[in-house]
Amino acid sequence: MLAACGGAVDAWERIVDRHLPMVNRIARSYGLPRQDREDAVQTVWLRLNHHLPRLRSPHRLGAWLRRVTRDVCGRQREKLWNPLPIDPDHLTTHADPTSHVEDDYLRKEREAELHRAIDALDPTDRRVAHHYLDDSPGLSPLSHRTTANERRHLFRRLRRTLAAPNRPKGVRDP
Amino acid sequence: MKDPEPGRAAALAAFDRSLDGAAPARTVRDAIFRPGAHRSDEDGPTTVLRFDLDGSTIDLRIRGRGDLRSLAGLIDGDFDHVEVFLRRPGERSRLFVGVDGAFHATGLRPGPLSLVVERPEHPLALTDWFNI
Structure with missing residues (x-):
């Protein structure tokens, strides 16, 4: 990082x-969508270039990039979310019994807990977790990207982390 | 030979140490608003941003319509003259700033954007990169 700050390409x-x-x-x-994802990834690297002189811990760079990537991609996804306005008189016919504010919050909370648990894994398990969650088209089958043993180990670790008392709750701030 | 990781060229092109001496403008507001019920199908969300620039603030409103974006901004603070530049990856253009501190840009394609602000007797100031 110091060398990059000094201009070493x-x-x-x-x-x-x-x-x-x-x-x-x-x-x-x-x-x-592909173009939005590419813009988001480019923004992450532009931000790293912008903040590089002020980042002091090289060993925290991975965590910094993970946080910024989630922040940029989350904002991009928020912008794309496009709800349709519905006439209040027709709300009952459009009501989706599976979607409710509380349900949405609980789902987000579960996702946030899962992401926190993944962040707490060691780098190998974290890599396996990211391979496991990656559902982009064109990737090789899951069984080629992770071994059964790796997945078993990952699930065991995640269950242990999620079952641990005193783990933080709530939806993570962006 | 193995294909390069997607996005590698753009990531490498992001490297630029020419503005390391500039002061970072702090992002103090970043909110997204959806168009109301009378929107047209092409209207996208509006992003509202505010940056703190050591005694000045920049308010930005970015609107999406179809595939293009427009930006309206207002800079306030105690200065006689100010220059605002719009930065996109690999390019930089100067925006006309009115006497009231207002500036705007239209026909912007989606993608990363940042602003550079020049004020007399102040170091160059840069906003963080954000996606429009």
Whole structure:
């Protein structure tokens, strides 16, 4: 990072090659259209370039990139969400019994807990988790990306983390 | 030979140390508003941003219509003259700032955008990158 701050292009290239697959995996997990996903990923690297002189801990770079990628992709997804206005007189006919504000909140809370549990995994398990959650088209089957043992190990770790007392609750701030 | 990771060229092109001496403008507001019931099908959401620039603020409103975006901004603070530049990856253009501090840009394609602000007796200021 220091070398990149000093203007070394090859150092920046090493940072990109090391972290871009992870940034791409997280971005794909948001299910954005291809162009929006590419814009979001580009924004992540532009932000890293912008903040690089102020980032002090190289070992925290991966965590910083994960947070910024989720932030940028989450904002992009929020912009694309396009609800249809409905005449209040017709609300009962359009009411979706499966969707409710409370249900939505609980779903988001579960997702946030899962993401926190994934963040708490060691790097190997975290990589397996991202491979497992990556549902972008054109990828090789899950069984080619992760082994059965890796998946078993991952699920065991995740269950243990999610069952642990005193884990943080609530929907994560963007 | 293995195909490069998607987005590698854009990630490498993001590297630019020429503005490291500039002061970062803090993002203090970032909200998305949806068009009301009288919207047309082409109207997209409006993004409202505010940046704090050490004694000045920039308010931005970005609207989407179809495939293009428009930006309206207002900069206030105690200065006689200000220059605002719009940065996109690989390009930079100057925006006309009125005497009231208002500026705008239309026909912008979606993608990353940032602003550069030049004020006399102040260091160059940069906003963070955001997607429009």
